[in-house]
Amino acid sequence: MATSAPGANRPLSPHLQVYRMLFTMLMSIVHRITGAALYFGTLLMVIWLLAAASGPDAYNAVTDLYGSFLGRLVLFGFTWALMHHMLGGIRHFIWDTGRGLDKVGRNFLARATLIGSVSLTLLLWIIGYAVR
Amino acid sequence: MANMRTPLSRVRGLGSAKEGTDHFWRQRVTALANVPLILFFIVMVIGLQGASHAEFVSVMGSPLAAILMLLVIISGTIHMRLGMQVIIEDYIHNELTKILALLGNTFFAIIIAAASIYAILKMSFGG
Numbered sequence: 536m537a538t539s540a541p542g543a544n545r546p547l548s549p550h551l552q553v554y555r556m557l558f559t560m561l562m563s564i565v566h567r568i569t570g571a572a573l574y575f576g577t578l579l580m581v582i583w584l585l586a587a588a589s590g591p592d593a594y595n596a597v598t599d600l601y602g603s604f605l606g607r608l609v610l611f612g613f614t615w616a617l618m619h620h621m622l623g624g625i626r627h628f629i630w631d632t633g634r635g636l637d638k639v640g641r642n643f644l645a646r647a648t649l650i651g652s653v654s655l656t657l658l659l660w661i662i663g664y665a666v667r
Numbered sequence: 668m669a670n671m672r673t674p675l676s677r678v679r680g681l682g683s684a685k686e687g688t689d690h691f692w693r694q695r696v697t698a699l700a701n702v703p704l705i706l707f708f709i710v711m712v713i714g715l716q717g718a719s720h721a722e723f724v725s726v727m728g729s730p731l732a733a734i735l736m737l738l739v740i741i742s743g744t745i746h747m748r749l750g751m752q753v754i755i756e757d758y759i760h761n762e763l764t765k766i767l768a769l770l771g772n773t774f775f776a777i778i779i780a781a782a783s784i785y786a787i788l789k790m791s792f793g794g
Contacts, residue, residue: 571754574747577779584786587727591720602716617705624698631695663713 562645566623569616576613614659619652690749697746704739711736728790740783748776 554560583601586593600606626644629635635644681687711732715723726732751772759765 567754570747570750574751577743577747577783581779581782581786584727584783587720587723588786588789594720594723614709617709621702621705625702628695628699659709659713663716666713667717 559641559645562623562648566620569620569623572616573620576616579613611656611660615652615656618655619648622648622651693745694749697742700738700742701746704735704742707735708739724790727787728793733787733791736787737784740780740787744776744780748772
């Protein structure tokens with residue numbers, strides 16, 4: 536009979552800290568982090584909608600807060616997280632078809648995700664300020 | 668090793684968790700839906716910046732914007748609940764903590780959805 540408790544001192548599969556950081560690995564981690572950030576970022580949407588639904592005073596208070604420098608900074612980050620997570624998801628759809636899994640393909644897709652998300656974020660904010 | 672699974676179990680393809688590919692499939696369906704929905708959401712947010720309260724309510728309460736916003740909320744909260752479930756299952760190994768976190772995840776997603784839907788409907792129906 537085994538003397539050790541279940542799960543005690545068993546060999547574990549290697550995790551993040553034993554691997555050299557690769558760009559594709561970083562983009563995978565960032566995909567998860569942006570997903571988690573967007574999860575809590577939905578609170579910003581709920582507060583915005585509830586304020587608008589409850590009346591002009593609450594609505595003005597929230598739009599003032601979101602329009603402040605700090606508010607804009609958070610919304611800029613929110614925009615980037617959305618764009619990055621969306622492009623990362625499209626990358627996963629491409630992988631789902633069996634394409635882009637080789638070294639050249641996956642590195643290209645990882646770069647395209649980052650460059651695309653930064654470009655789209657800047658573009659959206661330029662449009663946002665232009666139409667104000 | 669002999670296959671211990673019954674032919675029925677193999678045909679059902681539901682596996683030990685009895686969910687089969689349900690999680691994966693829902694995750695992908697909502698992911699696909701989210702692409703156009705989130706693009707709509709962003710365009711709408713950009714269009715609504717600086718709007719007065721009356722303007723905001725009339726836009727958000729219009730049938731097209733309200734229906735699309737409801738879709739954004741429903742698809743988004745289902746997708747985020749599935750995603751957070753995976754994160755919890757990956758990193759939390761204590762059984763009690765994990766179950767509590769999974770429950771909290773479900774409650775959070777549903778509260779976000781319910782509150783957002785309430786706000787949209789209130790603006791739509793002029794409450």
